[in-house]
Amino acid sequence: MRHEGLGVRRGCGTKDWGSDTHEIMTDGSTAVSPPRAVVFAVLPGGEAHAAADDEHLAEIKELLRSADIEWLADVVQHRDRPDPHAYLGRGKMAELKAAVKASGATVAVCEDDLTPGQVAAVLDAVDADVLDRTELILSVFAKHAHSLEGTLQVHLAQLEYELTRMRGKGLVLSRLGAGVDMRGPGETKLEVDRRVIRRRIQVLRQRIERMARTRRTQRARRLRSSVPLIALAGYTNAGKSTLLNALTDAHVPVADRLFETLDPTTRSFRYRDRDYVITDTVGFIRKLPHQLVDAFASTLEETTIADVVLVVADASLEMDEIAAREKTVADVLDMIGSHAPRILVFNKTDLLDDAARRARLEATYPDAAYISAATGEGLDELRARIAAFFDRALRPVRLLFPYTEGAAMNRLRGVASDLREEHTPEGVVVEARLPAAEAARYARFDAALCDRDRRGAGTGRDEEGGRTHREDQGEGDGREGDGRAAGGDAAGAQ
Ligand SMILES: Nc1nc2c(ncn2[C@@H]2O[C@H](COP(=O)(O)OP(=O)(O)OP(=O)(O)O)[C@@H](O)[C@H]2O)c(=O)[nH]1
Numbered sequence: 001m002r003h004e005g006l007g008v009r010r011g012c013g014t015k016d017w018g019s020d021t022h023e024i025m026t027d028g029s030t031a032v033s034p035p036r037a038v039v040f041a042v043l044p045g046g047e048a049h050a051a052a053d054d055e056h057l058a059e060i061k062e063l064l065r066s067a068d069i070e071w072l073a074d075v076v077q078h079r080d081r082p083d084p085h086a087y088l089g090r091g092k093m094a095e096l097k098a099a100v101k102a103s104g105a106t107v108a109v110c111e112d113d114l115t116p117g118q119v120a121a122v123l124d125a126v127d128a129d130v131l132d133r134t135e136l137i138l139s140v141f142a143k144h145a146h147s148l149e150g151t152l153q154v155h156l157a158q159l160e161y162e163l164t165r166m167r168g169k170g171l172v173l174s175r176l177g178a179g180v181d182m183r184g185p186g187e188t189k190l191e192v193d194r195r196v197i198r199r200r201i202q203v204l205r206q207r208i209e210r211m212a213r214t215r216r217t218q219r220a221r222r223l224r225s226s227v228p229l230i231a232l233a234g235y236t237n238a239g240k241s242t243l244l245n246a247l248t249d250a251h252v253p254v255a256d257r258l259f260e261t262l263d264p265t266t267r268s269f270r271y272r273d274r275d276y277v278i279t280d281t282v283g284f285i286r287k288l289p290h291q292l293v294d295a296f297a298s299t300l301e302e303t304t305i306a307d308v309v310l311v312v313a314d315a316s317l318e319m320d321e322i323a324a325r326e327k328t329v330a331d332v333l334d335m336i337g338s339h340a341p342r343i344l345v346f347n348k349t350d351l352l353d354d355a356a357r358r359a360r361l362e363a364t365y366p367d368a369a370y371i372s373a374a375t376g377e378g379l380d381e382l383r384a385r386i387a388a389f390f391d392r393a394l395r396p397v398r399l400l401f402p403y404t405e406g407a408a409m410n411r412l413r414g415v416a417s418d419l420r421e422e423h424t425p426e427g428v429v430v431e432a433r434l435p436a437a438e439a440a441r442y443a444r445f446d447a448a449l450c451d452r453d454r455r456g457a458g459t460g461r462d463e464e465g466g467r468t469h470r471e472d473q474g475e476g477d478g479r480e481g482d483g484r485a486a487g488g489d490a491a492g493a494q
């Protein structure tokens with residue numbers, strides 16, 4: 001049996017650390033088996049409580065599953081804080097070594113982040129690769145990145161993390177430079193490695209920035225169109241993509257594993273004569289590596305420009321866990337500068353078969369929406385709630401469109417609510433409610449103003465009306481006549 005290393009250096013590398021092990025079969029062929037892990041952790045509390053330990057380790061096991069790494073066993077030490085040098089105490093380290101040996105594990109996975117010194121200490125002790133929490137999360141991201149932008153973003157985050165791990169002495173990445181001695185005068189191997197990584201980081205940042213620019217152009221078009229913008233945010237696996245699919249005709253892949261979605265998807269839906277644009281992005285997790293937040297900054301911007309953020313939460317979890325995840329999500333949203341109002345949406349209510357549980361949840365979160373994206377329960381109420389949110393910002397208007405202004409009139413139909421039309425000899429008189437920005441855009445058609453114009457000189461408005469028409473065509477993104485087309489454009493933002 002031959003084990004292929006999980007990374008460039010054991011426990012730290014730019015590769016997807018969750019690499020498979022190739023077992024050489026008797027007939028000479030190779031069979032791929034997933035890496036096998038022993039998890040180790042320092043948990044608070046003097047005494048061991050198996051149930052509490054399981055709860056603590058549940059998430060790291062989910063991460064392992066999402067990274068296609070098989071969990072074999074765990075070694076837990078109860079103490080206030082980890083050993084600063086080796087993470088585990090001497091006795092527990094021996095236990096970890098024995099567990100790795102006995103189980104045939106190929107990797108020891110730490111529930112928490114490790115310092116470079118602690119990585120070195122564990123590597124010294126066990127005959128296996130070592131991964132810490134951030135590396136594991138990065139490896140899940142690496143597995144699930146499909147688009148070029150997503151792949152580059154994950155790679156950038158990996159390199160950024162790697163750079164922080166290289167402060168320790170002797171943690172050299174021998175693969176860098178492909179064996180060619182790239183040392184400048186007086187440079188150590190470590191300095192060369194740092195220089196090479198920094199250069200790669202710089203190149204990646206430039207490439208990602210170029211892609212982000214395209215996305216921003218598409219986004220600017222959306223912003224200008226004044227269509228209400230909604231962002232989905234929330235803990236990974238809460239059901240954000242399932243909700244996007246349920247509200248729109250999107251077919252974003254959905255799976256019961258963490259960080260299934262990395263690339264943002266934007267779609268539109270129509271409800272009571274109004275279009276809404278909604279974006280699904282990458283999910284959050286406790287201790288989300290800040291390198292990932294940095295690398296995914298342009299993706300996460302979607303959340304910062306929305307008019308409202310739907311914070312999707314999993315209603316089927318324990319109350320403590322729900323509260324902890326809410327805090328994590330709120331913290332990440334604050335960190336990325338998302339200041340839009342938030343509506344808490346509890347999803348997966350179909351899994352709440354205990355009425356008392358549901359009552360307790362509703363009592364704790366009375367302002368939340370309760371839905372099942374899978375069965376459709378509560379979706380109509382959610383749509384109504386979204387509509388009500390935007391309604392509050394609507395202004396009533398009374399406009400007069402001369403019959404020559406058909407295109408501008410059509411464009412209005414895509415953004416107006418409660419629209420009433422009346423045909424008069426002067427043109428179509430429209431009563432409607434509009435978002436503030438749209439109301440300002442149509443101010444020239446104000447019916448009262450038109451009356452006054454007609455009574456006055458009269459010719460000035462024609463000129464102004466002509467300009468308005470051209471502006472509307474220019475900014476309407478070819479949407480005249482069909483508000484839905486706005487969403488079609490926006491959907492182009494991958
Ligand atoms: N029972 C039930 N399962 C649901 C519901 N909504 C989503 N799920 C399941 O929950 C899992 C995660 O759903 P996703 O939509 O991929 O979750 P997500 O929030 O987009 O997750 P990431 O993209 O990984 O952050 C999938 O297995 C879904 O089928 C629901 O209302 N009820």
Ligand SMILES: [Mg+2]
Pocket residue numbers: 240241242253254260261
């Ligand atoms: Mg998703």
